[in-house]
Amino acid sequence: MEKQPRLLSSQLLLRNRVFEVTLNRTLLTWKEIQTKKKRVSGSMHNTFKLGSYCVPVSEIVAVQEAEVDKGTKDEGRWQKMSQKPIEGYPYAFTVSYVERERQHRWRCHDVTFHCSDGSLCQQWVQRIREQLSLLTSRPKHLLVYINPYGGKQQGKLIYEEKVAPLFSQASISTDVIVTEYANHARDHLKMDADLKKYDGVVCVGGDGMFSEIIHGLISRTQADCGVDQNCAEEKLVPCRVRIGIIPAGSTDCICYATVGINDPVTSALHIIVGDSQALDVCSVHHNNTFLRYSVSLLGYGFYGDVLKDSEKKRWMGPARYDVSGVKTFLTHHYYEGTVSFLPATDILGTPRDKTKCRAGCYICQHNGQLLSEDAQFYRMEDNISHSEMGGDWRMIRGKFLAINAASMSCACPRSPKGLSPAAHLADGTTDLILVRKCSRINFLRHLLRHTTKDDQFDLNFVEVHRVRKFRFMPKHCESDLELDLREGGAGGGKKLLRKICRDHPACGCTPINSSWNCDGEVLPHAAIEVGVHCQLIRLFARGIEDQPLFEDFCTPTVI
Ligand SMILES: CCCCCCCCCCCCC/C=C/[C@@H](O)[C@H](COP(=O)(O)O)NC(C)=O
Numbered sequence: 138m139e140k141q142p143r144l145l146s147s148q149l150l151l152r153n154r155v156f157e158v159t160l161n162r163t164l165l166t167w168k169e170i171q172t173k174k175k176r177v178s179g180s181m182h183n184t185f186k187l188g189s190y191c192v193p194v195s196e197i198v199a200v201q202e203a204e205v206d207k208g209t210k211d212e213g214r215w216q217k218m219s220q221k222p223i224e225g226y227p228y229a230f231t232v233s234y235v236e237r238e239r240q241h242r243w244r245c246h247d248v249t250f251h252c253s254d255g256s257l258c259q260q261w262v263q264r265i266r267e268q269l270s271l272l273t274s275r276p277k278h279l280l281v282y283i284n285p286y287g288g289k290q291q292g293k294l295i296y297e298e299k300v301a302p303l304f305s306q307a308s309i310s311t312d313v314i315v316t317e318y319a320n321h322a323r324d325h326l327k328m329d330a331d332l333k334k335y336d337g338v339v340c341v342g343g344d345g346m347f348s349e350i351i352h353g354l355i356s357r358t359q360a361d362c363g364v365d366q367n368c369a370e371e372k373l374v375p376c377r378v379r380i381g382i383i384p385a386g387s388t389d390c391i392c393y394a395t396v397g398i399n400d401p402v403t404s405a406l407h408i409i410v411g412d413s414q415a416l417d418v419c420s421v422h423h424n425n426t427f428l429r430y431s432v433s434l435l436g437y438g439f440y441g442d443v444l445k446d447s448e449k450k451r452w453m454g455p456a457r458y459d460v461s462g463v464k465t466f467l468t469h470h471y472y473e474g475t476v477s478f479l480p481a482t483d484i485l486g487t488p489r490d491k492t493k494c495r496a497g498c499y500i501c502q503h504n505g506q507l508l509s510e511d512a513q514f515y516r517m518e519d520n521i522s523h524s525e526m527g528g529d530w531r532m533i534r535g536k537f538l539a540i541n542a543a544s545m546s547c548a549c550p551r552s553p554k555g556l557s558p559a560a561h562l563a564d565g566t567t568d569l570i571l572v573r574k575c576s577r578i579n580f581l582r583h584l585l586r587h588t589t590k591d592d593q594f595d596l597n598f599v600e601v602h603r604v605r606k607f608r609f610m611p612k613h614c615e616s617d618l619e620l621d622l623r624e625g626g627a628g629g630g631k632k633l634l635r636k637i638c639r640d641h642p643a644c645g646c647t648p649i650n651s652s653w654n655c656d657g658e659v660l661p662h663a664a665i666e667v668g669v670h671c672q673l674i675r676l677f678a679r680g681i682e683d684q685p686l687f688e689d690f691c692t693p694t695v696i
């Protein structure tokens with residue numbers, strides 16, 4: 138039977154005031170004790186307020202015996218915490234814990250308790266350390282990949298200055314690899330990394346870098362388990378190793394949509410406390426050949442074109458998306474093709490819901506298997522679910538300015554509610570958004586609504602479906618065409634081009650096909666098949682926390 142740790146309770150000094158400090162299995166609390174002197178002043182003026190504070194053990198970053206300053210030199214903050222001596226209390230220890238600030242930002246704060254007795258001080262440090270060691274979800278050894286060229290090229294600096302000190306404070310050891318070329322991290326994970334050694338992988342970079350990491354990790358897991366990625370129908374094996382994202386990219390939508398902010402220190406703290414958030418992954422295939430994985434946006438048309446154009450402007454940093462965004466908006470290209478999809482019918486929730494996926498999301502906790510009342514009835518009647526039968530595929534043919542599949546909200550600083558505000562992180566579905574050909578002004582209305590409270594789907598040229606699978610087939614199948622052009626020689630090519638020009642009068646100024654924006658990576662194929670793999674990977678995150686009313690929240694504010 139598990140040994141119940143006993144309660145530890147002592148009277149300790151904090152900022153020259155006496156507190157009753159208590160540690161149990163889950164909480165560290167400290168309550169101010171009225172001293173005689175204070176009681177007198179309290180009763181006389183009736184203004185004296187006693188402080189009472191608490192921190193969940195799960196949010197303690199570290200505990201450290203503090204060196205009470207006796208005029209000796211400072212030997213470094215985390216070697217020994219230097220403190221002013223208090224008469225009669227020559228010993229002290231410092232607890233570092235997570236404190237919540239505005240807009241989902243987390244910070245590491247310190248509180249130092251002074252003790253009269255050295256062995257009591259040691260007992261406190263030891264007991265808190267014991268409690269921390271019981272938290273088995275915390276990582277101990279991490280493999281870190283830094284993209285030194287992501288975003289504003291600050292990845293290395295961000296990691297060294299803001300993240301590494303926190304990891305060492307929390308006794309997390311790391312192996313750090315600064316990538317030397319694109320796909321370095323992917324290939325290292327896929328082939329070389331000794332994954333058994335690590336509890337997690339940390340990605341310092343943007344969405345493109347994160348994409349490298351998941352490709353390495355998922356491919357490696359499938360290879361180790363003998364699963365063929367090329368077969369679109371295969372059930373993929375979930376990855377054991379969790380991934381932490383330290384945002385140092387341009388859009389950082391995966392970090393923002395899973396944590397609520399793109400802030401390196403906040404992300405580091407979510408890694409340290411050992412958070413876990415499952416994430417859906419889309420697999421993208423073409424002709425039974427595996428192309429890529431995606432966790433955030435798969436965008437054809439507008440977002441594909443923005444990305445493709447922006448790649449030429451990398452030197453501009455994150456501003457390249459604004460420039461390419463305006464350019465792409467003005468060119469106003471539309472693309473013809475057929476979208477087929479398998480609607481997720483047997484679930485609760487729709488992409489137009491007002492409720493959002495938040496930390497501990499009820500829908501995601503049930504793997505997206507929660508049944509709506511109708512579907513439940515249907516299942517009872519037939520004893521088999523619609524999706525188990527294969528479901529009904531739907532087909533929409535048309536001219537589209539954008540086809541977006543958002544497997545998560547895709548919230549980012551540019552659009553805090555995201556491309557699909559009600560999408561879930563881990564429900565096994567993706568929200569397929571179809572924006573049909575419309576006027577520039579209407580398209581602008583749609584785009585601008587991503588930045589306001591107005592519903593971007595409430596427009597007659599926009600539709601959105603929650604789906605488990607989808608396919609896109611452009612009117613002109615690019616790969617066949619390319620092959621024909623290449624293999625058919627100049628004559629054959631010209632003939633074919635003439636045919637395309639006939640079919641597509643805008644040729645010359647309008648490209649026939651767009652490319653897909655797959656989590657910030659250009660995917661040149663137009664024709665693709667996509668399937669969602671429910672909860673294939675896990676992040677060191679917990680989803681976006683509901684903004685706490687600070688009085689209700691158990692943080693070291695007065696309770
Ligand atoms: C004219 C007014 C336009 C306002 C439109 C606001 C809509 C913004 C919605 C952005 C959704 C972004 C989805 C995330 C994509 C990233 O994977 C990708 C790559 O990010 P990375 O550079 O790797 O961090 N970024 C972009 C812009 O394609």
Ligand SMILES: Nc1ncnc2c1ncn2[C@@H]1O[C@H](COP(=O)(O)OP(=O)(O)O)[C@@H](O)[C@H]1O
Nearest residue numbers: 287288316317318319342343344345346386387
């Ligand atoms: N050392 C490197 N040199 C060049 N490119 C790299 C390197 N490491 C990673 N990359 C690539 O850089 C691209 C962009 O990275 P990312 O971190 O997403 O930044 P951003 O958000 O600015 O696009 C990704 O496609 C990634 O594969």
Ligand SMILES: [Ca+2]
Nearest residue numbers: 417544561566
């Ligand atoms: Ca999803």
